[in-house]
Amino acid sequence: MTLDFSRYDTRKYPTVSVTDGYGDxxxxxxxxxxxxxxxxxxxxLQTVRWDEARDAADLACGTGRIGAWLRAHGVKQIxxxxxxxxMLDRARGRNVYRxxxxxxxxxxxxxxxxxxxxxxxxxxxxxxxxxPLYSEVARVLRDKGxxxxxxxxxxxxxxxxxxxxxxxxxxxPVTIRSYVHFTSDHVSAGLAAGFSLIEMHERxxxxxxxxxxxxxxxxxxxxxxxxMVWSRDDDR
Numbered sequence: 612m613t614l615d616f617s618r619y620d621t622r623k624y625p626t627v628s629v630t631d632g633y634g635d636x637x638x639x640x641x642x643x644x645x646x647x648x649x650x651x652x653x654x655x656l657q658t659v660r661w662d663e664a665r666d667a668a669d670l671a672c673g674t675g676r677i678g679a680w681l682r683a684h685g686v687k688q689i690x691x692x693x694x695x696x697x698m699l700d701r702a703r704g705r706n707v708y709r710x711x712x713x714x715x716x717x718x719x720x721x722x723x724x725x726x727x728x729x730x731x732x733x734x735x736x737x738x739x740x741x742x743p744l745y746s747e748v749a750r751v752l753r754d755k756g757x758x759x760x761x762x763x764x765x766x767x768x769x770x771x772x773x774x775x776x777x778x779x780x781x782x783x784p785v786t787i788r789s790y791v792h793f794t795s796d797h798v799s800a801g802l803a804a805g806f807s808l809i810e811m812h813e814r815x816x817x818x819x820x821x822x823x824x825x826x827x828x829x830x831x832x833x834x835x836x837x838x839m840v841w842s843r844d845d846d847r
Contacts, residue, residue, distance in 0.1 A: 621771030671734035675702030
């Protein structure tokens with residue numbers, strides 16, 4: 612079940628497209644989104660042998676934060692795609708990617724069966740449907756490949772807190788168009804694409820989170836993000 616965030620929206624910020632939103636946000640994205648949201652979950656994963664990944668695809672790679680983490684953990688070669696040229700410009704400056712291209716996560720243009728590892732972080736809430744993402748990841752992964760997805764927890768969307776930022780020009784808060792996907796939506800899409808779910812964690816707002824973002828103290832003990840590890844085994 613996919614639901615448009617607008618039915619839960621309590622803040623009523625102006626809503627912008629993914630490309631317009633992240634284009635405006637690119638210059639101060641990393642001052643807003645901190646490692647506690649996604650890197651902390653990657654650090655917790657036990658089933659992924661990062662240093663054994665010869666080729667990885669980083670979907671919706673943004674400014675390259677995840678790509679930099681992957682390289683630091685031994686991933687050999689990384690190709691990144693993103694819809695927003697301004698975010699790719701930031702990623703390019705990190706010099707951790709083999710290639711960077713403007714593309715949709717459901718139509719990457721990447722070679723079939725070319726990757727040991729595929730990642731996507733903090734982007735699934737912008738997809739109207741999850742099935743095309745999982746199908747595309749299944750296409751580009753090699754047998755025994757792994758898909759790691761980190762997402763903004765639907766709890767916050769359901770409670771009216773969207774993916775949003777303040778525009779630099781006028782400091783106006785704006786919402787990037789989002790959709791609510793329940794955990795069951797991910798499971799259904801993953802299983803239909805031939806994956807097995809082998810690990811999952813949820814990030815709870817705790818002391819470490821509040822230290823970084825004190826205004827979030829009112830959300831203490833609520834789930835803010837999640838990570839899933841999916842395995843692709845063509846012999847199963």
